[in-house]
Structure formats: structure tokens, C-alpha cells
Amino acid sequence: MFHFVRCSRLTRGSDRLLRARNNVIKSRELLLQHSRCEQHSLQWAKAPVSQSTSSTVIRLWGQAHKVLRLAVQRHPKVSPKVALTLLVGPATLTVTARLLGGVAYCHADFNNNLSAEVQVKEKGPEFSWAVLWEFVRPQLLALIGAIILAFGAAALNIQIPLMLGELVNVVAQHLREHAGNYMRDIRAPAFKLLGLYCLQGLLTSGYIILLSRVGERVAADMRKTLFTSLLRQDVAFFDANKTGQLVNRLTADIQEFKSSFKLVISQGLRSITQTIGCFVSLYVISPKLTGLTVVVLPCLVGAGALIGSFLRRLSRKAQEQISKATGVADEALGNVRTVRAFAMEDRELEMYATEVEKSAVMNEALGTGIAVFQGLSNIVLNCIVLGTIFAGGSLMGFNTRNCDLCCLVSQMVRGISAGARVFEYLALEPTIPLMGGGRIPHKSLTGRVDFMNINFSYPTRPGNQILKNFNLTLPPCKTVAIVGESGGGKSTVAALLERFYDPSGGVIMLDGLDIRTLDPSWLRGHVIGFISQEPVLFGTSVLENIRFGKPGATDAEVVAAAKQANAHTFITGFPDGYNTVVGERGVTLSGGQKQRIAIARALIKNPSILILDEATSALDAESERVVQEALDRATTGRTVLIIAHRLSTIQGADLICVMSNGKVVEAGTHLELLSKCGLYAELIRRQRSNGQHPKHHYCGFQHCCA
Numbered sequence: 001m002f003h004f005v006r007c008s009r010l011t012r013g014s015d016r017l018l019r020a021r022n023n024v025i026k027s028r029e030l031l032l033q034h035s036r037c038e039q040h041s042l043q044w045a046k047a048p049v050s051q052s053t054s055s056t057v058i059r060l061w062g063q064a065h066k067v068l069r070l071a072v073q074r075h076p077k078v079s080p081k082v083a084l085t086l087l088v089g090p091a092t093l094t095v096t097a098r099l100l101g102g103v104a105y106c107h108a109d110f111n112n113n114l115s116a117e118v119q120v121k122e123k124g125p126e127f128s129w130a131v132l133w134e135f136v137r138p139q140l141l142a143l144i145g146a147i148i149l150a151f152g153a154a155a156l157n158i159q160i161p162l163m164l165g166e167l168v169n170v171v172a173q174h175l176r177e178h179a180g181n182y183m184r185d186i187r188a189p190a191f192k193l194l195g196l197y198c199l200q201g202l203l204t205s206g207y208i209i210l211l212s213r214v215g216e217r218v219a220a221d222m223r224k225t226l227f228t229s230l231l232r233q234d235v236a237f238f239d240a241n242k243t244g245q246l247v248n249r250l251t252a253d254i255q256e257f258k259s260s261f262k263l264v265i266s267q268g269l270r271s272i273t274q275t276i277g278c279f280v281s282l283y284v285i286s287p288k289l290t291g292l293t294v295v296v297l298p299c300l301v302g303a304g305a306l307i308g309s310f311l312r313r314l315s316r317k318a319q320e321q322i323s324k325a326t327g328v329a330d331e332a333l334g335n336v337r338t339v340r341a342f343a344m345e346d347r348e349l350e351m352y353a354t355e356v357e358k359s360a361v362m363n364e365a366l367g368t369g370i371a372v373f374q375g376l377s378n379i380v381l382n383c384i385v386l387g388t389i390f391a392g393g394s395l396m397g398f399n400t401r402n403c404d405l406c407c408l409v410s411q412m413v414r415g416i417s418a419g420a421r422v423f424e425y426l427a428l429e430p431t432i433p434l435m436g437g438g439r440i441p442h443k444s445l446t447g448r449v450d451f452m453n454i455n456f457s458y459p460t461r462p463g464n465q466i467l468k469n470f471n472l473t474l475p476p477c478k479t480v481a482i483v484g485e486s487g488g489g490k491s492t493v494a495a496l497l498e499r500f501y502d503p504s505g506g507v508i509m510l511d512g513l514d515i516r517t518l519d520p521s522w523l524r525g526h527v528i529g530f531i532s533q534e535p536v537l538f539g540t541s542v543l544e545n546i547r548f549g550k551p552g553a554t555d556a557e558v559v560a561a562a563k564q565a566n567a568h569t570f571i572t573g574f575p576d577g578y579n580t581v582v583g584e585r586g587v588t589l590s591g592g593q594k595q596r597i598a599i600a601r602a603l604i605k606n607p608s609i610l611i612l613d614e615a616t617s618a619l620d621a622e623s624e625r626v627v628q629e630a631l632d633r634a635t636t637g638r639t640v641l642i643i644a645h646r647l648s649t650i651q652g653a654d655l656i657c658v659m660s661n662g663k664v665v666e667a668g669t670h671l672e673l674l675s676k677c678g679l680y681a682e683l684i685r686r687q688r689s690n691g692q693h694p695k696h697h698y699c700g701f702q703h704c705c706a
């Protein structure tokens with residue numbers, strides 16, 4: 001500042017520069033007083049994003065108004081232009097500082113809130129404006145309303161200091177001249193200002209209400225759409241992605257996107273309006289320095305965006321690590337019985353602690369990055385303030401002044417990256433649709449199934465071929481059992497029939513029609529009933545669990561299915577009967593009870609084809625007897641595919657197929673296969689020596705050459 005003063009002394013000869021010097025001297029004092037305001041505004045710039053910016057803008061202008069008042073008091077002849085520019089310039093810078101600072105804080109917030117899983121990919125997921133538009137469109141009216149109100153509130157924010165100036169003028173005039181009626185003179189501007197404050201408050205509440213509605217609706221729609229999209233995905237997708245990680249996208253990522261969306265709109269609109277206001281005011285005063293700002297600002301924004309993108313990468317890695325830790329906790333808590341049974345609490349804790357520790361280190365690095373970014377942006381912005389004053393001082397003689405533009409880019413990018421993670425799964429198209437295709441009328445459906453030359457590898461292990469030229473026919477209303485070595489591909493055959501996967505070669509036919517041409521939802525919902533080794537029930541009532549097999553089934557149908565499945569007696573024995581809540585995954589029921597509810601659930605849809613994946617293997621002898629009885633009743637008149645691990649349960653099957661190396665190597669009835677003395681006889685012999693095959697099941701075994 002003294003430098004300016006000396007400079008202007010040297011150029012005393014020039015009228016223009018003399019004017020400049022005088023202006024600078026006046027402005028120096030103004031600035032000294034203004035520094036309090038500047039400090040305040042920079043504090044504001046450092047405040048967390050969540051803090052209401054409108055209140056700080058008002059506070060800032062409050063400080064500014066004090067400066068104006070003091071300036072007017074001490075320098076009655078000070079040019080209003082000088083006073084105004086010295087207020088508006090730094091204020092604009094402050095807005096910029098707020099934005100750039102906000103980016104860093106957003107990252108901090110991002111860091112805290114997000115535990116979303118981000119798959120490491122060479123190139124991150126892409127954001128689609130078209131997809132966003134689809135979500136925003138239904139809320140367009142509310143959004144437009146919010147934008148108008150926000151613009152209005154921001155415009156008033158610009159008006160308020162001007163009104164304050166008017167008020168100050170009245171006060172200053174009275175202080176100087178001690179003349180006139182103070183109360184009369186002050187009333188009009190004071191009421192005007194009061195009106196402005198009230199209107200500004202109303203507009204602010206209005207746009208916050210509307211914006212929050214838009215944000216919540218958009219987020220809810222996103223959640224529903226993402227959940228729908230996830231549920232539609234191929235089973236292979238779930239082989240490759242952990243449930244906990246998918247749930248994270250539904251929760252944390254959408255939460256993050258919503259916050260950014262609201263923040264960008266509210267803060268962005270405010271900042272843009274304020275900046276445009278400042279810019280226009282200053283352009284009127286000084287087009288030259290306005291031009292200079294237009295050149296400088298994009299460079300700063302560019303640098304900010306670069307650092308921002310580096311921080312985003314860091315943040316993505318940190319999120320991924322948090323997600324890993326969540327995955328460990330999710331698995332341990334979800335399987336707490338197994339953990340407890342093996343006394344693995346310490347190990348799980350250790351694993352979780354390791355992952356959490358790694359994520360803490362990454363987040364610390366991110367925090368350091370943010371801090372550096374924040375520090376640098378503060379330095380740069382303070383330098384701009386200084387530069388503005390410096391340049392302003394020397395250019396003041398030319399009646400020119402500076403102004404700054406705000407930038408929202410970095411902040412938007414943050415929301416965009418969260419949105420991209422959400423949209424990534426929205427855009428995923430399953431290879432096997434959930435519905436669509438032909439249906440065979442129930443009356444003409446025979447339930448014949450042909451597996452013809454099937455080749456198959458799981459998508460997650462493409463190199464490992466499970467089925468090789470596999471052929472099998474399930475004749476209508478007959479029971480076919482598949483046996484073979486563990487891991488030989490028996491359950492895979494059932495999964496292909498359910499169309500959880502499509503074979504890479506060959507065709508599966510139902511009544512002579514390729515199942516790929518049939519409606520998968522009809523196939524699974526009406527044609528095939530599946531009863532697995534470990535039935536999974538939902539944490540609702542027994543009634544709802546059975547009705548899961550046929551939504552819309554009457555209570556009478558539920559009871560009939562339960563009776564067929566030998567479940568009615570034990571269900572009615574519960575105090576709440578069919579309304580008994582079974583606990584998470586049916587944890588409050590015994591294995592046999594769970595299995596019978598699962599059978600009832602499968603039977604209620606009256607399927608033509610029944611798949612039993614070792615449905616009784618997990619039960620004790622008594623439970624097995626009751627369940628087997630239910631199964632015998634259930635299988636009558638249906639095509640049945642039994643995936644058998646214990647050979648004792650399938651001796652009554654019409655056909656037993658022995659699988660080896662991904663294909664059927666032997667087929668026949670129990671006795672036929674025993675007499676062949678092949679692989680089946682060998683499997684029986686092995687199970688007998690393991691004690692898994694009771695003697696009374698050995699009908700015909702003594703005739704075997706083995």
C-alpha cells in the first residue's frame with residue numbers, strides 16, 4: 001500500500017495519477033477497516049459446506065455495511081464507486097473462495113459419509129445427463145419453482161447491502177449534519193429493509209422446501225430404479241458382486257448424489273446470482289478489470305479442477321477400502337452363528353480391524369490432500385484479493401475495477417462421480433430377461449424336458465467347463481435323479497433348467513420348445529418348483545412365506561399347501577399360527593420345519609416340474625421321514641428332477657443318471673445300474689464304507705460284480 005502512495009507521489013505531475021493517489025489514500029483506510037470484513041468473509045469461506053451460506057452472506061454484508069458507514073463518516077467525500085468496488089470485489093472473491101473451499105470440504109464430507117463400494121476399473125463409471133434428466137423430469141415443476149425462489153432470494157441478497165447503504169447514508173447524514181427529523185428520515189429505508197429481510201427469508205424457506213422435495217423424490221426414484229435394475233440382473237452378476245457392496249450403492253452413493261444435487265443447485269444458484277450481480281455492478285464501473293478477471297479465473301478454475309480430480313481418485317480408492325471393510329463386517333454379522341460355532345470372533349475382528357485400518361490410512365491421505373488443496377486455495381484467493389487491491393490501486397486512476405466470477409464446476413463433478421456409480425448399475429442390461437416370451441397353456445403342458453448337447457462354464461470362471469456335451473431327458477410325470485461325484489455339476493443342471501444361466505452350447509427344451517423362447521417369469525413362477533437343501537425363508541410370517549410361491553393366493557390355498565407339505569400341524573401348534581414371524585432367514589424354525597414350509601411354498605404354485613436339490617440331506621432321521629412323506633405326496637403327477645448326494649434317497653426314481661466329467665455316463669433304474677457294476681455301484685460301495693448307505697437299501701447290491 002505504501003508502495004502505491006510513493007508511486008503516486010512520484011507521478012504528482014499527472015492529474016490522472018494524482019486523482020489515483022488520492023483515491024488510493026482514501027481507499028487504504030477503507031481497506032484497513034474492511035480487513036475485518038475480509039477476515040470474516042474468509043472465515044466464511046472456510047466454514048463447512050453444510051453451514052447456511054445465506055446467513056453468512058448477510059453477515060458478510062453486515063460487516064461491509066459497517067465499513068461503508070465508517071468510510072462515509074471519516075471520508076465524506078469518498079467516491080461511492082470506490083466504496084462500492086472495494087466492497088463488491090472482495091465479496092465476489094469470497095464467494096469464489098467459498099466455492100473452491102467448499103469443494104475441499106465436500107470431499108471431507110464425502111469421505112465421512114461414503115462407504116460405497118467402487119469397483120476398481122481402468123476407467124471409472126460414466127455419468128449420463130440423459131439418465132439424470134429421466135429422474136429430474138417428474139420433479140421439473142418443483143425444481144423450476146425452487147430455482148425461481150432461489151434466484152429471488154439471491155437477488156435480494158444483492159439488494160440488501162444496497163438498501164443498507166441507503167440506511168447508512170441517512171445515519172451518516174444525521175451524524176454529520178445533526179439536522180432534520182432522524183426518525184422520519186430513517187423510517188422509510190428501515191421498513192424497506194425489513195420488508196426485504198422478510199421476503200428474503202420467505203423465499204429462502206420456499207426454495208429449501210421445494211429443493212428438499214425434489215432431492216428426496218429424485219433419490220427415492222433412483223433407489224427404486226436401481227433396486228429394480230439389481231433385481232433384474234443375471235444370477236452371474238450376483239456371483240461376481242457382493243451383496244453388501246450392492247446395498248452400499250443403494251444407500252451411500254445415492255445419499256451422496258442427493259446431497260451434491262441439492263448443494264449444487266442451492267449454493268450454485270446463490271453464488272451465480274451474487275456473482276452476476278457483482279459482475280454487472282463492476283462491469284458498469286470497470287469493463288477493463290472485468291476483462292482481466294475473465295482471463296485469470298478460468299486458469300484458477302482449471303487448476304482447481306485438476307487438483308479436485310486427483311482428490312476424487314484418492315477418495316474413490318478410500319471408498320473402495322471402506323466398502324471392503326463393510327463387506328467383512330457384513331459377512332461376519334450375516335453368518336454370526338457360523339462365526340460363533342467356530343469361535344472365530346477374534347479372527348473376524350482382526351480381519352475387520354485390518355481393513356478399517358487400511359481405510360483410515362487412505363482417508364488420512366485424502367484428508368491431507370484436502371487440507372493442502374484448502375490451504376493452497378486460501379493462499380491463491382488471498383493473493384487475488386491482494387492483487388486486486390494492488391492492480392486496483394494503480395488502475396484506479398483509469399476508473400477501472402475488478403470483479404470475479406464464481407465457478408461451480410468442481411462441486412458439480414463431485415455429485416457427478418457419485419451419480420455415475422449409481423447410473424453404472426442402472427445401465428446394466430441382464431442377458432436373461434426377467435420376463436417376455438412364449439407360454440405353454442397349462443392344460444397342454446406335459447413337463448417333458450430335454451437337455452441336448454449342453455456345454456456350460458460359469459461366467460465367473462469361463463475357463464472351467466462344467467458340462468460337456470451333456471444330454472438328459474426328463475420324461476413327463478417321471479422322477480429322474482442325477483448322481484455323481486461332488487462338484488460334478490449336478491446342481492448346475494438344475495440351475496440351467498431354472499434359466500439362472502444360459503448354456504454356452506446346446507439347447508434345453510420344454511415340451512419341444514427351446515426354453516430361451518419361453519417367458520422366464522412364467523417358467524420360474526408357474527412351471528418349476530424348486531426345493532433346495534437349505535431352504536431360505538424371509539423374515540416375515542409363515543403365511544407370507546408360503547404365499548411367496550403364489551402372490552395373491554388365498555388363506556385357504558396357503559393352508560392346503562401347508563397340509564400337503566406336512567406343515568399344517570406344527571404351524572397351528574405355534575401360538576400365532578400362520579402369523580408366526582419366522583425370524584431372519586427362518587432362524588426361529590427347525591431345519592425340518594423350514595424345509596416343510598419351503599415345500600409348501602413350492603407346492604402352492606402347483607408346478608409341473610419339481611426340482612429337489614437334496615431336499616432332505618440336512619435333516620435328522622425323524623424330520624427326514626416327515627419331509628420325505630411330504631415330498632412323496634408332492635412329486636406325484638409331476639416331472640421331478642432330484643439332485644442326489646445321498647444315494648439312499650433315490651432308489652425309487654424312474655431313472656437314475658450318473659454324471660462324470662460333465663456328462664451322463666450311466667443311466668437306468670437302481671437295480672439296472674447296480675447290475676452294471678459301473679460308477680453307480682462304485683458310489684454306493686463308497687457310501688456304504690462311509691456309513692452313509694444303510695444296509696436295507698442294498699437291494700440287489702449283492703449281485704454286483706464289485
Ligand SMILES: Nc1ncnc2c1ncn2[C@@H]1O[C@H](COP(=O)(O)OP(=O)(O)OP(=O)(O)O)[C@@H](O)[C@H]1O
Pocket residue numbers: 239458460461466484485486487488489490491492493645
Ligand atoms: N456360481 C458359480 N460360479 C462359478 N463356479 C461355480 C458356481 N457354482 C458352482 N460352481 C462350480 O461348478 C462345479 C459344479 O458345481 P455343482 O454345484 O453343480 O456341483 P454338484 O455336483 O452339485 O456338487 P455337490 O454334490 O457337491 O453339491 C464346481 O466345480 C463348482 O465349484
